[in-house]
Amino acid sequence: MATTEVALKTVTLQEFKGKVDPDWCPGCGDFGVLAALQKALVELQIQPYNVVTISGIGCSSNLPGYVSTYGMHTLHGRALAVATGVKMANHDLTVVVTGGDGDGFGIGGNHFIHTMRRNVDLLYLAMDNQIYGLTTGQVSPTSRLGMKTKSTPFGSVEGPINPISLALAAGATFIARGFSGDQKHLTDLIKQGIEHKGFSFIDVFSPCVTYNHDNTYPWFKQRVKKLEDDKTYDPSNWLMACERSQIWGEEIPIGKFFERTDLLSLDQAEPVLDSGGPLALRELGIPAEITREFVTELM
Amino acid sequence: MKRTFAVAIGGAAGQGVATPGVIYARIFARRGLHLYAYNAYQSIIRGGHTFLTIRTGPDRVTNQGDRIDLMIPLNQDTMDRHLGLLGEGAAVIYNSDSIQPGTPPPGVRLCPLPVSQLQHNARAKQEQNTLAVAASLSMLGVAFQPLEEMLIQQFKKKGDAVVKDNTESARTAYQYATDHFEPFPNPLPMTDNKYAVLTGNMALAMGGAAAGVKFYCAYPMSPSTGVLHWMASHARQAGIMVRQVEDEIGVINMAIGAAQSGCRAMCATSGGGFALMTEGLGMAGMIETPVVVIDVQRAGPSTGVPTKTEQGDLWQMLGAGHGDYPRAIATPTDIVDCFKIIPEMFNLVDKFQCPGIVLGDLLLSEGHASADPSELDFNPPIDRGELITSANGNGANGYKRYLFTESGISPRAIPGVKGHAHTVATDEHMEDGVLISDEFTNPIKRRQMMEKRQRKIAGIEAAVPPPELVGPRDAEVTLIGWGSTQGVIQEAIELLGDEGITANQLQIRWMVPLHGDAIVEQLRGARHTIIVENNHSGQFARYLRSETSFVADGHIRKYDGEPFMPHHIVEAVKDQLAGKTKLSVPMHEIMV
Numbered sequence: 001m002a003t004t005e006v007a008l009k010t011v012t013l014q015e016f017k018g019k020v021d022p023d024w025c026p027g028c029g030d031f032g033v034l035a036a037l038q039k040a041l042v043e044l045q046i047q048p049y050n051v052v053t054i055s056g057i058g059c060s061s062n063l064p065g066y067v068s069t070y071g072m073h074t075l076h077g078r079a080l081a082v083a084t085g086v087k088m089a090n091h092d093l094t095v096v097v098t099g100g101d102g103d104g105f106g107i108g109g110n111h112f113i114h115t116m117r118r119n120v121d122l123l124y125l126a127m128d129n130q131i132y133g134l135t136t137g138q139v140s141p142t143s144r145l146g147m148k149t150k151s152t153p154f155g156s157v158e159g160p161i162n163p164i165s166l167a168l169a170a171g172a173t174f175i176a177r178g179f180s181g182d183q184k185h186l187t188d189l190i191k192q193g194i195e196h197k198g199f200s201f202i203d204v205f206s207p208c209v210t211y212n213h214d215n216t217y218p219w220f221k222q223r224v225k226k227l228e229d230d231k232t233y234d235p236s237n238w239l240m241a242c243e244r245s246q247i248w249g250e251e252i253p254i255g256k257f258f259e260r261t262d263l264l265s266l267d268q269a270e271p272v273l274d275s276g277g278p279l280a281l282r283e284l285g286i287p288a289e290i291t292r293e294f295v296t297e298l299m
Numbered sequence: 300m301k302r303t304f305a306v307a308i309g310g311a312a313g314q315g316v317a318t319p320g321v322i323y324a325r326i327f328a329r330r331g332l333h334l335y336a337y338n339a340y341q342s343i344i345r346g347g348h349t350f351l352t353i354r355t356g357p358d359r360v361t362n363q364g365d366r367i368d369l370m371i372p373l374n375q376d377t378m379d380r381h382l383g384l385l386g387e388g389a390a391v392i393y394n395s396d397s398i399q400p401g402t403p404p405p406g407v408r409l410c411p412l413p414v415s416q417l418q419h420n421a422r423a424k425q426e427q428n429t430l431a432v433a434a435s436l437s438m439l440g441v442a443f444q445p446l447e448e449m450l451i452q453q454f455k456k457k458g459d460a461v462v463k464d465n466t467e468s469a470r471t472a473y474q475y476a477t478d479h480f481e482p483f484p485n486p487l488p489m490t491d492n493k494y495a496v497l498t499g500n501m502a503l504a505m506g507g508a509a510a511g512v513k514f515y516c517a518y519p520m521s522p523s524t525g526v527l528h529w530m531a532s533h534a535r536q537a538g539i540m541v542r543q544v545e546d547e548i549g550v551i552n553m554a555i556g557a558a559q560s561g562c563r564a565m566c567a568t569s570g571g572g573f574a575l576m577t578e579g580l581g582m583a584g585m586i587e588t589p590v591v592v593i594d595v596q597r598a599g600p601s602t603g604v605p606t607k608t609e610q611g612d613l614w615q616m617l618g619a620g621h622g623d624y625p626r627a628i629a630t631p632t633d634i635v636d637c638f639k640i641i642p643e644m645f646n647l648v649d650k651f652q653c654p655g656i657v658l659g660d661l662l663l664s665e666g667h668a669s670a671d672p673s674e675l676d677f678n679p680p681i682d683r684g685e686l687i688t689s690a691n692g693n694g695a696n697g698y699k700r701y702l703f704t705e706s707g708i709s710p711r712a713i714p715g716v717k718g719h720a721h722t723v724a725t726d727e728h729m730e731d732g733v734l735i736s737d738e739f740t741n742p743i744k745r746r747q748m749m750e751k752r753q754r755k756i757a758g759i760e761a762a763v764p765p766p767e768l769v770g771p772r773d774a775e776v777t778l779i780g781w782g783s784t785q786g787v788i789q790e791a792i793e794l795l796g797d798e799g800i801t802a803n804q805l806q807i808r809w810m811v812p813l814h815g816d817a818i819v820e821q822l823r824g825a826r827h828t829i830i831v832e833n834n835h836s837g838q839f840a841r842y843l844r845s846e847t848s849f850v851a852d853g854h855i856r857k858y859d860g861e862p863f864m865p866h867h868i869v870e871a872v873k874d875q876l877a878g879k880t881k882l883s884v885p886m887h888e889i890m891v
Contacts (some may be wrong), residue, residue, distance in 0.1 A: 019731065023738040052714045054556075057725075066735060070714035071722030072559060073734075074552065075582050081549040085556020085564065086714065088540055089514055093560070093714055111552075114545040144702045272540045280561030280713060281539060281688065284681055286513025290536050291677035294505060298495035299328065299672070 013042050018066035029206030029217075030060045032180030033127050037066060037096065039183075040190035051094045054083045056103040059128035059134045063098045077108030080115040083122050084266075090278040093266035094194060095122035105141040105161055106137065108216050116170040117198050121265035122297065123193040123200045126163065127180075129208035132217045137211030147214060162244040163203045164257055173265075174200035174260040175241065179224050180207065181217055182254075189256065198265040205254075220252070227255030235259050301790065303356035304487060305364050306435065308428065309381060310373030313345040318453070319371070319428045320351045320667075324496045326436070326445050327355040328669050329491030334362040335786075336667035338859065340889035342521070342605045348376055350891045353667075357488050360669075361633060361786020365866040368483070369438075371431045372398060380890050382407070390483070392434050392476075394427040399830055410434065410480045417475055419467035421545050433469035434476035440486025443473050474577060493754075495670050499637040499663035500525025500567075502670075506641030507565045508537045509677045512591075514557035514564040516542040516550050521605045522661040523595035526567040547572035549591065551579030559723065561688060561713035563645055567593035570612045571602065577619040580654050584624025586723040587701070587711070587752070589648035589655070589684075591641065596660040598860045607860025608661035610782060610833040613810065613842060616656050625755045625761075627655040628811040630782030634668035634674075636808070642679035647762055650684035651755045652711060658810065660833070661781045662862045687712040687719060699730040703747065707754030756812070758844045763809045765817035770803025776872055777825040779851065781807035784831055784863060791868035802872065809840070815847040822849060829853040829875060831868060853881040861887040 041051060051069035055061035057076035064071030070093075074082045083097045087264050104112050104126045115124070132138040132148065136153035142163065146155040167175045174196040177219040178186040186204065193200035205220050227233045227244065234240055241258040267273050276282055306323055308316050320336060327334045334355040341347035346860065352363040354375045370391045372378040375398050382391065385405030395411030403409055412434055418425045429450065436446055447466050454462045497505070504526045507515060515534075517527040534541040540557075544550045558564040568576065573594045583590045596612045598604035616628050627647050631640045640657055648655040687710055700721040702709040709730075712719035726736035727745055735748075736739045769775070770792065780788045785806045792802040805821060807813075822828060828851040830840045835858040843849050854873040857863055863885070871883030 019733055020738075031520070043789045047717070049720045050715055052560075053722075062734075065724070065732075066611065067718055070720050071724075071732075072556070072586070073722060073724035073726060074555075074586075075578055075725055078548065078552040078579070078582075081544070081552035082556035085514065085516075085558070086560045087556075088542070088553075089557035089560030089562040089564070090713075090715060101866035110545050111549055114549070138419060152360075254460060271535055272538060276538065278560075278715075279513040279538075279557075282513065282538065284513075284563065286508060286537050286677060288677070291508075293536070294508070294533065294677075295495055295672045295675055298497050298501075298670075 011042055011045050011047060013038055015048050016041055016067050016069070018068055020065060022066045024059060025210045027209040028059070029129060029180035029208070030063065030127050032183060032186065033060070033125060033204050033206055034063055034066055036183055036186040036190055037125065038193060039187045043187070044191055044194060050092070051096060052086050053096045053098065054079045054086065055097065056099045056108060058100040058103045060098055060100040061103060075104050077106070078111065079103070079110040080108060080124065084115060087120055087122055088267065088270070089280045089286045091121070092278050096194070097124045099121055099126060100133070101126060101128040101130060101142045102140045105163060113170045116167055116172040116201065118266045119171070119173055119198045119263055120230050121198055121267055123190065124202070125150065125190070126201070127201050127206035128203050129206050129212055130164065131212040133208045133211050153215050160253050162245060165242065166253070167201045167246060168242055168258060173198035173260050173263055176202045176256045177254045178202050178204040179220055179254050180204055181221060182224070185226065185254070188275065192256065196259060197261070197268070198263060223250060224250040224254045225251050227253050227257065267270060301356060301358060301793070303354050303360055303364055304368050304439070305352055305354040305366060306369045306371065307350060307352045307367045307381070308371045308373065309377030311345070311376070312340060312343050312347045312349050314373045314831070315426050315428045316349045316351050316373065319432045320353060320719045322432055322446065322449050323353050324506040324667055325449060326441065328496045329445065330487065331492035331494070332357060332488065333359045333494065333669045334496065334667070335362060337363045337662070337862065348891060350377070350381070350889065356446065357490055362790060362862070363864065365831050365864050369435055371428065373428055375399065376727040378398055384888060388659070392431045408481070412472060412475065417468060417471045419471065420464040425465055425468040429465060429469055430472035433472040434480065435620070437473045437476040438480055438482045438483055443470060443506070457752055461463065492671065495515070495672050495675065496667055497634065497670060498525055498665055499659060499666050500595070500635045500665065500737055501529045502634050502637035502661065503567065503641060503657065503664070504529035505675060506638040508533065508539065509638070509679055510642035511563050511681055512539055512565045513562040514540050514554065516553050516566050517568065518544055518545050518547050518550050520569045520572045522597050522664045523567040523569050523593060525664060526593060547575040548579065551576040551590070554590050555579060555583050555588050558588045559714070561584070561686070563649070565591045565593070567595060569595050569597050570599050570615060573612065573615065573619070576808040581620030581622060581624065582725050583654040584620060584626060585725050587652040587709070588723070589649060589652050591644050591655045591657065593657045593659060595664040596658065601866045604860045606661070608833060608862055609858060609860065610660055611838065612658065613838040613859070616658055617811070617842065623749070624752060625651060625653045625759060626811060627653065627759055628809070629655070630658045630808060630810050631663060631860060632782060632785035632806055632808050634663055634666060635670045637663055638675055642681070646680065646682040647759065648761065649686070650682060651709070651759050652684065652708060653755060658782065660783050684708065685710040687716055690717040690719065697698060699746065700732050701728060701751065702749050706758050708758070735875070760812035760814065763812050765814035766805055766807050766809070766821070768803055768805050768821045771801055772803070772824070774801040774803040774826065776800065776802045776827045776829060776876060777805060777822065778802055778829055778831055778868070779805045780831040781810065784833065787863045787865055788868060790830055790865040791872070794865055794869045795872060800872065800876070818843070819847050819849055827852050827876060829855055829872060831855045831863070833862065835859050853883070855883045855885070857887070859887045861889070861891065
């Protein structure tokens with residue numbers, strides 16, 4: 001039982017500040033995502049040492065170095081697989097995964113789909129800038145058809161994927177889209193995503209001011225429209241969410257597309273975790289009467 | 300020569316080769332006999348040709364041997380393929396209703412069973428293999444009762460009628476053999492021991508359970524899938540989380556995530572899956588997270604021959620992942636060693652915070668062997684190294700995950716411990732985890748951190764014993780092998796001894812650390828050295844040469860997918876001692 005002798009200290013924003021300042025380009029959308037994440041963690045009063053921030057590789061994947069939680073800066077595309085292991089080994093931890101569109105939807109696409117299917121209880125923040133930034137500007141899985149980049153100098157002939165529709169199809173239980181330019185809205189979505197028990201996906205428009213001259217702050221600002229402002233929208237309605245996810249043009253919906261709370265998350269569904277606390281903190285030995293059975297069945 | 304008896308059962312996949320195999324194995328082991336079983340099969344669910352050899356005897360049996368004493372062909376194909384290989388004194392029990400015997404070699408007895416006449420219930424099809432097993436037990440001087448018990452156990456779910464049909468038919472066949480067939484000259488011996496029978500895959504999985512593995516994940520891949528099967532079916536009892544992941548890239552990364560959180564985490568695959576894991580292995584090296592990966596070798600390259608054995612992944616393991624980082628690689632030498640090596644490897648990688656590879660092969664993983672239950676120690680020594688799991692007593696201020704130390708080992712805090720929050724990164728980093736790869740680089744710090752990691756190599760070497768030469772120092776020939784060939788080389792040495800040729804053996808169990816100096820010292824004065832390995836290019840010979848400049852006098856290599864049989868090595872050694880060749884590639888006589 002928790003002791004009441006020492007009142008828990010209030011968690012402040014300062015405690016989430018990392019050891020070094022971000023090395024992102026001035027004006028990068030990722031600053032806004034970092035700030036919103038820190039604010040959300042403070043508002044939820046989660047202790048920094050109970051959070052693990054996990055990323056792959058890319059500009060946005062540098063984020064774990066800029067928060068003072070536990071962090072893992074892993075391999076390109078692999079953050080969700082690593083994060084699943086972290087969460088299963090210690091399901092008391094709050095796990096936040098960050099990364100870019102290339103990392104998550106390109107090289108990491110397979111893990112993206114399967115982590116949603118498994119309903120692993122974590123927050124996945126994709127900082128979607130529709131470009132490969134760290135490699136100096138190549139086409140990404142979310143770049144628009146016809147976009148001119150260094151690897152598509154005459155315009156891309158491939159269409160983009162739609163992360164929201166993909167997440168709906170793959171069975172994610174919390175799906176939202178945010179915009180780095182709208183802090184308050186994004187912070188609120190992140191809070192909801194962390195509090196959701198299950199896989200929470202937030203596709204965040206996070207403009208690349210250096211390499212993407214198509215999808216800029218003004219471009220998004222003119223178009224984004226909050227689902228929350230539409231009183232007829234029901235985020236528990238999967239079909240409605242599918243329909244809205246297809247809207248892309250002069251108007252682009254942001255906000256919570258979908259949430260369901262009737263499915264167990266992987267740690268809830270896994271009987272090994274029913275009792276005994278986090279796996280990582282359990283004693284290593286197996287009771288002798290059980291190991292005797294293991295041998296007896298071989299005889 | 301070893302006193303053993305070998306039964307071979309052949310047929311198409313799906314014809315029921317496995318069931319009589321299990322029956323024999325249980326009867327032998329319960330009789331206090333050791334056994335070893337090897338199944339030659341193909342990547343097909345129904346059809347093809349499966350040939351299971353079970354060899355038993357009072358002493359430990361380590362390989363399939365050179366001789367089949369009894370063959371049970373379940374189809375014509377098996378009879379046609381293998382009858383000619385049988386030697387004097389061997390017998391063939393077959394269903395004379397459906398199989399034509401052909402002409403047996405001299406001294407081979409044909410024992411036709413008129414299966415349709417022996418069946419208790421003509422409408423129900425009693426499997427011919429059960430009747431053949433019954434007949435063989437009569438010829439081996441084994442009472443009917445053990446078989447009856449096994450049949451009751453096997454068929455009880457199907458109801459009393461089925462149990463009765465099968466036991467009565469088996470009894471009739473047993474009696475028919477007693478009446479019509481000469482018994483084997485030596486009845487099957489019996490001892491007071493009781494043995495367990497397990498595969499290498501089961502041993503690897505159980506070794507993991509013994510080591511305290513709490514997280515196991517895998518993608519199915521022959522011939523390593525048996526580890527996943529054991530883990531999955533025992534997970535809840537053992538308190539192990541088992542996950543089947545979307546691909547091997549996900550597997551290694553998930554295992555590393557669990558390990559980073561503080562679990563002992565393990566995964567298994569074969570060469571192709573391991574290829575996908577190599578970037579992850581490098582991550583474990585860079586972020587200094589202990590994880591154990593089992594690679595069960597099969598015949599490569601690429602998809603290769605999924606159901607056949609080879610020792611062809613050694614260089615893949617040595618070079619897995621780009622850049623330099625410490626790793627450990629062990630090659631278990633028999634099926635029981637598959638069990639023992641896992642806790643040893645976990646203690647090593649926990650202490651040195653690096654990836655560990657257990658390099659097995661199909662021969663071990665799918666072979667069956669007997670083991671004394673006391674050999675399966677579920678309470679091995681556990682050493683988790685410098686692991687910080689609570690904030691108590693630790694000076695939290697200024698915790699540095701990658702603190703420079705003389706040993707290169709830095710105390711490792713797991714997530715959730717107050718005051719120790721840090722980020723681990725696959726980018727090069729400083730002692731506190733901050734990157735020195737992006738915003739600024741620093742050649743001095745990069746060098747210091749590389750040297751810190753690499754300092755662990757000396758510790759790993761000191762923590763593992765060097766290999767030892769077994770046998771007379773002044774032997775005429777020294778046979779050097781690694782991993783799964785231990786038993787067959789040992790038996791070849793006994794056979795050579797019968798022919799007056801003295802030989803000793805140096806078997807490698809730890810590939811990294813190799814202990815090159817110790818090996819060279821042991822081989823100093825060896826009269827004739829031959830390296831025996833199950834691959835084409837002499838992967839170990841090349842490795843040994845690269846590490847020590849040692850060049851062996853000769854090589855025996857086999858890369859047809861099948862394991863060595865003792866006589867392959869014996870004949871090759873004799874050829875090489877006679878100066879006929881320096882490279883022998885034995886022909887596998889059994890077409891499977």
